Amino acid sequence: MALLEVNELAVTFNTPKGPVYAVSDVSFAVDKGQALGIVGESGSGKSVTVKSLMGLLPRTAKIDGSAQYEDVDVFNMSKERRKHFYGVDIAMVFQNPMTSLNPVKRIGEQLMEGMRFHRGLSRDAAKSRAIELLDLVRIPDPTKRLSQYPHELSGGMRQRVVIAMALANDPALLIADEPTTALDVTVQRDILDLLDSLRRELDMALILITHDLGVVRDRTDSIAVMYGGRVMETATTEEVFADTEHPYTQALQRAIPDMSMPRGTRLDPIPGSPPDLAITPVSCPFAPRCTFATDECRTSIPPLSAVPGSETHRYACFHPQGLVAAASTVGGEA
Amino acid sequence: MKFIATRIVQMVLVVLAVTLLAFGAMNFLGDPLFNILGPIADEDAGPEFAEVRAEARAEYHLDDPFIVRYGRWLGDMATGDFGRSFKNQTQVSTEISNRLPVTLILMVYAQVLSVLISIPWALWTASRAYRLPDKVSTVVSFGMLGVPVFALVVLLFWLGAVRWEIFPTRYDDETIGARLYSMFLPALSLAIPLIATYQRLLRTDLISTLQEDFIAVARAKGLPQWRILFRHALRPSLFSMLTVFGIQTGALIGGSLVVESYFGIPGIGAAVIEAIIRDDFPVVLAVVVIITVIFVVVNFIVDLLYSFLDPRVRLDG
Numbered sequence: 001m002a003l004l005e006v007n008e009l010a011v012t013f014n015t016p017k018g019p020v021y022a023v024s025d026v027s028f029a030v031d032k033g034q035a036l037g038i039v040g041e042s043g044s045g046k047s048v049t050v051k052s053l054m055g056l057l058p059r060t061a062k063i064d065g066s067a068q069y070e071d072v073d074v075f076n077m078s079k080e081r082r083k084h085f086y087g088v089d090i091a092m093v094f095q096n097p098m099t100s101l102n103p104v105k106r107i108g109e110q111l112m113e114g115m116r117f118h119r120g121l122s123r124d125a126a127k128s129r130a131i132e133l134l135d136l137v138r139i140p141d142p143t144k145r146l147s148q149y150p151h152e153l154s155g156g157m158r159q160r161v162v163i164a165m166a167l168a169n170d171p172a173l174l175i176a177d178e179p180t181t182a183l184d185v186t187v188q189r190d191i192l193d194l195l196d197s198l199r200r201e202l203d204m205a206l207i208l209i210t211h212d213l214g215v216v217r218d219r220t221d222s223i224a225v226m227y228g229g230r231v232m233e234t235a236t237t238e239e240v241f242a243d244t245e246h247p248y249t250q251a252l253q254r255a256i257p258d259m260s261m262p263r264g265t266r267l268d269p270i271p272g273s274p275p276d277l278a279i280t281p282v283s284c285p286f287a288p289r290c291t292f293a294t295d296e297c298r299t300s301i302p303p304l305s306a307v308p309g310s311e312t313h314r315y316a317c318f319h320p321q322g323l324v325a326a327a328s329t330v331g332g333e334a
Numbered sequence: 335m336k337f338i339a340t341r342i343v344q345m346v347l348v349v350l351a352v353t354l355l356a357f358g359a360m361n362f363l364g365d366p367l368f369n370i371l372g373p374i375a376d377e378d379a380g381p382e383f384a385e386v387r388a389e390a391r392a393e394y395h396l397d398d399p400f401i402v403r404y405g406r407w408l409g410d411m412a413t414g415d416f417g418r419s420f421k422n423q424t425q426v427s428t429e430i431s432n433r434l435p436v437t438l439i440l441m442v443y444a445q446v447l448s449v450l451i452s453i454p455w456a457l458w459t460a461s462r463a464y465r466l467p468d469k470v471s472t473v474v475s476f477g478m479l480g481v482p483v484f485a486l487v488v489l490l491f492w493l494g495a496v497r498w499e500i501f502p503t504r505y506d507d508e509t510i511g512a513r514l515y516s517m518f519l520p521a522l523s524l525a526i527p528l529i530a531t532y533q534r535l536l537r538t539d540l541i542s543t544l545q546e547d548f549i550a551v552a553r554a555k556g557l558p559q560w561r562i563l564f565r566h567a568l569r570p571s572l573f574s575m576l577t578v579f580g581i582q583t584g585a586l587i588g589g590s591l592v593v594e595s596y597f598g599i600p601g602i603g604a605a606v607i608e609a610i611i612r613d614d615f616p617v618v619l620a621v622v623v624i625i626t627v628i629f630v631v632v633n634f635i636v637d638l639l640y641s642f643l644d645p646r647v648r649l650d651g
Binding site for chain 2 (some may be wrong): 085095101105113114149168214
């Protein structure tokens with residue numbers, strides 16, 4: 001039973017220059033306590049997807065499709081349900097810890113306000129919970145931090161505070177939108193490992209958004225690869241790496257640095273740039289950059305198809321690489 | 335502390351410079367003796383007035399060098415003595431101490447009204463930026479900015495006191511309530527352009543603050559809109575408004591001259607207009623000094639408030 005199930009989500013921004021199709025036909029599910037990685041480069045629609053779930057999109061955004069969180073229809077919640085939904089059932093960690101905290105409010109105040117508002121905790125109860133949370137995200141000297149301002153903390157510490165803030169009301173689902181992109185390389189790993197261990201400790205589901213396929217490899221149960229506002233491939237993490245179908249996923253894999261590669265090996269960049277989402281989509285968004293693209297790819301949109309024999313593995317491509325390779329092997333034997 | 339000390343020295347220098355300029359202007363532009371005595375100050379007026387002239391010269395120390403007279407005037411002022419009026423021989427300090435509180439109440443009243451009206455208005459429009467209520471508000475606030483004070487007083491007096499008869503037509507200082515009630519229209523006349531100024535500035539700053547990541551974070555925490563506006567967006571957005579608040583104090587004093595005369599409020603504004611017409615220098619000078627001090631002190635407080643608004647602003651920087 002999925003905790004969150006997103007079906008055929010589409011987000012269109014109405015701009016003065018016409019509609020921008022930021023997200024089209026996106027479906028995925030997250031089970032209780034599981035981790036989903038959403039991978040894609042800038043402009044692939046991954047942030048817009050989760051912002052639509054969090055109700056953070058501007059009014060110019062038109063949302064179609066459905067998102068079901070347990071018994072809640074996320075896009076059509078009652079006012080009463082909505083009052084204590086965000087920050088309680090689903091919480092979110094943002095990309096840039098340097099700007100995620102209010103610069104004029106003390107850490108303690110920012111940690112406590114969510115629990116006080118949603119749970120009506122007393123000041124003292126909220127304070128001891130705040131200390132507990134800072135301890136949970138492994139911030140040393142938590143009591144002292146409560147009276148500090150954000151600018152007195154380093155980027156890594158601030159992201160820990162942001163995570164603690166998101167955990168305040170024990171959410172069943174945490175969405176982390178590129179939580180390490182703005183951090184020093186040395187700190188990135190710590191934060192990712194922290195998220196991973198918190199998910200296990202608190203039995204919480206996690207949606208981890210990243211542009212780095214390498215980041216989600218060891219930390220998620222399943223992966224959705226997005227490009228041009230669409231899901232290109234979705235599967236369990238194991239399947240994605242063992243049996244890659246989509247040429248885009250393959251290209252992303254080649255861009256992951258690997259310590260076992262010989263010195264001087266160059267990473268393989270993906271030539272070209274992401275598609276213009278202001279054009280009504282009529283083709284595979286990856287076609288212009290894809291080495292396997294044919295006329296079919298340029299004139300129609302490949303639907304999400306299931307890999308035979310798998311419940312979980314789906315791809316949106318007319319030339320599934322794994323299946324083509326398998327077919328040619330079989331063909332060769334025959 | 336170093337910041338405060340530097341600012342205090344600056345304040346003293348500003349006050350000294352203004353007093354020197356004002357005192358110099360009053361003494362070199364025109365003849366002080368003429369202002370005291372009128373036509374009989376002239377040598378040609380006749381020998382019978384020679385004694386009066388000599389007396390006046392001695393009494394006002396007009397034969398001393400300028401710098402000595404300036405120093406004496408400053409020294410007297412430091413002890414609260416602003417000299418005597420040229421025209422009715424009363425102590426200027428008595429006149430000032432009767433009238434200054436009235437003007438101060440009017441100014442504070444106007445500022446309080448402005449802040450109380452402009453902040454909710456700006457919050458309301460910023461959270462609906464570029465939509466119809468905001469567009470209408472923009473037109474209204476530019477209208478409010480465009481009306482000159484002298485037209486505003488006439489309009490408000492006619493509407494509030496004559497047509498609708500909500501407010502008294504005369505100034506009334508029987509009780510505090512009566513005073514505030516009768517000062518409402520004058521204060522509102524001063525406040526209207528301020529309300530519009532503050533609303534414009536605060537709205538713009540709020541719109542940009544509302545784009546900040548920490549506002550999205552607050553939304554993701556599930557906090558309601560009003561709480562986000564008041565608890566998260568307002569304080570970091572107050573800088574421009576606070577700066578202009580300090581600067582507008584000067585304009586407010588100028589505006590109170592018009593408003594006090596029109597509504598018959600016995601403040602220093604009304605007094606200084608009379609004094610200027612009658613060349614009553616001690617009164618004019620006293621008012622100039624008081625206005626300068628108020629302006630400088632208010633702006634000093636504004637500077638201190640920056641660090642209250644944002645803990646990253648350090649006063650010893």
